[in-house]
Amino acid sequence: MSTAKRGVPLVWESGLEIEPVYTPEHVAASGGLDAVGAPGEFPFTRGIHPLMYRRRPWTMRQYSGFGTAAETRERFAYLIGHGQTGLNVAFDLPTQCGLDSDDPLADGEVGRVGMAVDTLADVEEAFEGIDLNEISVSLTINGAALPIMAMYFAMARKRGYDLARLRGTAQNDILKEFIGRGTWIYPVEPSLRLVGDTIEFCARHAPRYSPVSVCGYHIRESGATPAQEMAYGLAIARAYLDHVLERGLDLDAFAGGLSFNFDIHGNLWEQVAKFRAGRRLWARILREEYGARDPRSMQMRMIAGGGGGGLTVQQPENNIVRGAYFALVSALSGTQTMALCSFDEAYTIPSEHAARLSLRTMQILMHETGLCDTVDPLGGSWFVETTTNVMEAKIAALLEDLRAQGGIVRAVSEGRVQAEVSRQAYARERRIAAGELKKVGVNCFVEQEEERAVELHPYREEQGRRQVERLERVRARRDGAALRAALEALRAAAAGGANVMPAALDAVEAYATVGDVCGVLKDVLGTYREPVRF
Amino acid sequence: MRAPIRVLIAKPGLDGHDVGAKVVCRALMEAGMEVVYTGLRQSPASIARAARDEGVEVLGLSILSGAHLPLCRRTAEELARAGGADLLWIVGGVIPPGDREALRALGVDAIFPTGSPLEAITEFIRARVEA
Numbered sequence: 001m002s003t004a005k006r007g008v009p010l011v012w013e014s015g016l017e018i019e020p021v022y023t024p025e026h027v028a029a030s031g032g033l034d035a036v037g038a039p040g041e042f043p044f045t046r047g048i049h050p051l052m053y054r055r056r057p058w059t060m061r062q063y064s065g066f067g068t069a070a071e072t073r074e075r076f077a078y079l080i081g082h083g084q085t086g087l088n089v090a091f092d093l094p095t096q097c098g099l100d101s102d103d104p105l106a107d108g109e110v111g112r113v114g115m116a117v118d119t120l121a122d123v124e125e126a127f128e129g130i131d132l133n134e135i136s137v138s139l140t141i142n143g144a145a146l147p148i149m150a151m152y153f154a155m156a157r158k159r160g161y162d163l164a165r166l167r168g169t170a171q172n173d174i175l176k177e178f179i180g181r182g183t184w185i186y187p188v189e190p191s192l193r194l195v196g197d198t199i200e201f202c203a204r205h206a207p208r209y210s211p212v213s214v215c216g217y218h219i220r221e222s223g224a225t226p227a228q229e230m231a232y233g234l235a236i237a238r239a240y241l242d243h244v245l246e247r248g249l250d251l252d253a254f255a256g257g258l259s260f261n262f263d264i265h266g267n268l269w270e271q272v273a274k275f276r277a278g279r280r281l282w283a284r285i286l287r288e289e290y291g292a293r294d295p296r297s298m299q300m301r302m303i304a305g306g307g308g309g310g311l312t313v314q315q316p317e318n319n320i321v322r323g324a325y326f327a328l329v330s331a332l333s334g335t336q337t338m339a340l341c342s343f344d345e346a347y348t349i350p351s352e353h354a355a356r357l358s359l360r361t362m363q364i365l366m367h368e369t370g371l372c373d374t375v376d377p378l379g380g381s382w383f384v385e386t387t388t389n390v391m392e393a394k395i396a397a398l399l400e401d402l403r404a405q406g407g408i409v410r411a412v413s414e415g416r417v418q419a420e421v422s423r424q425a426y427a428r429e430r431r432i433a434a435g436e437l438k439k440v441g442v443n444c445f446v447e448q449e450e451e452r453a454v455e456l457h458p459y460r461e462e463q464g465r466r467q468v469e470r471l472e473r474v475r476a477r478r479d480g481a482a483l484r485a486a487l488e489a490l491r492a493a494a495a496g497g498a499n500v501m502p503a504a505l506d507a508v509e510a511y512a513t514v515g516d517v518c519g520v521l522k523d524v525l526g527t528y529r530e531p532v533r534f
Numbered sequence: 535m536r537a538p539i540r541v542l543i544a545k546p547g548l549d550g551h552d553v554g555a556k557v558v559c560r561a562l563m564e565a566g567m568e569v570v571y572t573g574l575r576q577s578p579a580s581i582a583r584a585a586r587d588e589g590v591e592v593l594g595l596s597i598l599s600g601a602h603l604p605l606c607r608r609t610a611e612e613l614a615r616a617g618g619a620d621l622l623w624i625v626g627g628v629i630p631p632g633d634r635e636a637l638r639a640l641g642v643d644a645i646f647p648t649g650s651p652l653e654a655i656t657e658f659i660r661a662r663v664e665a
Binding site: 093094096097099105106107108109112113177180181182183221222223312313314346347348422423425426429433442456459530532534 | 547548549550551552553555556557559560561571572573574575577599600601603604605608628630632647648649651652653
């Protein structure tokens with residue numbers, strides 16, 4: 001088509017130029033349909049299961065947690081009572097940064113953005129009465145993943161669950177924490193080693209547990225384009241694979257334990273292309289570059305639905321509508337698990353009302369709209385298949401660039417990825433300010449409004465004090481000798497290069513605190529120093 | 535012509551959300567100011583020291599964790615101790631309307647909640663420092 005007929009060029013954030021009309025010729029020119037394949041079969045473009053939502057719709061897993069374990073358990077019960085099928089646990093910042101609730105740096109932050117956890121006692125209380133076979137639990141914990149995963153396993157074991165059969169997920173993706181989100185503790189290389197320890201431990205003792213959920217999500221939230229989000233995510237996942245392979249583990253014994261977490265905001269079709277392309281590329285990388293034999297190792301399992309960067313503070317009710325579209329895009333993209341940002345989440349911990357509305361959004365989509373009737377309903381569209389092909393080539397080229405520059409671990413250590421995404425965050429902000437990137441309520445259809453009153457989650461300073469008192473009670477009844485021995489064993493394992501997970505399990509069973517475990521590891525492994533770039 | 539305005543942008547507490555802080559740093563630089571950014575997880579004491587040692591006229595804190603009241607309370611004390619009580623002090627992030635009066639009472643000169651236009655920040659600083 002001539003330029004005159006095409007009109008003004010339209011380019012997606014990822015750099016793909018979009019035609020006004022797609023035809024079979026576009027599909028052929030972009031690589032054809034040979035790589036589409038069938039759902040549930042390599043290379044999984046159309047989804048990782050043959051019947052997808054016809055057999056089992058996505059798991060609903062709203063991110064939740066605040067205050068003490070007891071308060072969080074109440075919210076869990078509320079969500080499960082309203083039909084939620086999984087849990088996605090939010091921890092407070094001291095816990096996420098490996099600090100106890102009475103640490104001076106924790107002052108004012110205990111229980112604020114998530115549940116406070118100091119010891120196994122808190123984890124026991126949070127999940128009391130919840131059937132861990134029925135409700136799968138995802139732990140959003142990264143820097144302090146080691147003690148928290150150990151506490152979760154210890155709690156499950158005490159309640160009689162067999163680790164060999166226990167399901168669940170930990171986020172535990174430390175490399176992305178250095179790019180966005182920021183709950184790092186140790187330097188980059190030792191952090192990678194600890195992730196390796198958890199993967200190795202799970203491969204050997206908890207093979208159904210997913211020890212890592214690789215997050216493109218937070219990299220996108222920090223400014224990356226959708227294509228970069230996928231490329232950085234895949235590069236990080238490869239870094240974990242490479243690290244664990246160096247330990248001599250068989251790839252198929254652990255690769256299937258990796259799952260993914262991606263962002264959904266932005267252009268609908270661009271996200272669909274990103275997911276279909278990413279799924280295919282991951283399958284190809286695993287089979288062709290890593291020699292995977294088990295199809296499970298090649299399948300990109302994922303959680304999607306969140307996209308805080310797409311929500312606005314202005315006209316907060318608009319976020320309810322955005323959330324519904326995000327849910328639709330996630331389902332069209334073939335996600336296994338969905339979590340939506342609640343409409344008040346730009347301000348506060350979601351109220352019960354807002355969290356329930358997110359849940360109802362997913363339930364309406366699942367039960368009223370026919371969305372689950374057939375697998376990959378967009379498959380075969382000339383537009384979708386062409387953009388999937390072009391997006392795959394784009395992501396592959398970005399991955400190649402990263403490799404040529406020395407790999408993701410080096411790029412993160414030197415702060416290069418951070419600088420790149422923050423440069424883009426600024427460019428995006430400028431495009432919004434200039435009205436080039438439309439945001440309803442922000443740069444168009446603006447209302448002169450009083451700031452709308454959103455119901456704020458109450459934070460009570462005394463809840464921090466209550467948590468500290470609880471911690472003191474647990475400390476007072478610990479067996480000091482057993483605890484010291486366990487922490488010394490942990491120190492020895494860390495210093496000697498052994499897998500620290502068994503020693504961490506023993507330590508938390510002796511009621512070592514998050515701060516005890518992370519303190520010992522910091523002594524041995526050091527503390528991260530951020531390369532400050534903007 | 536006066537020397538460029540010097541600004542310290544800081545992330546107090548444990549909050550790891552630094553996209554906004556970095557975007558503001560760039561906007562201030564583009565507006566001709568000199569910007570020092572602390573990075574994450576700074577204590578109020580280290581921020582007050584940095585403000586003094588860097589010789590800045592403006593201090594900007596970015597807080598999205600909800601811990602702005604305790605963090606600003608401690609920052610006010612540390613600024614007084616380090617002799618920085620007369621700095622132009624701004625705060626950005628997730629700051630509910632109901633908390634803004636309390637922040638002003640601590641000595642915060644302006645609050646730029648999430649969603650504020652970048653120009654509002656640069657213009658406020660310029661107007662106040664060059665006044």
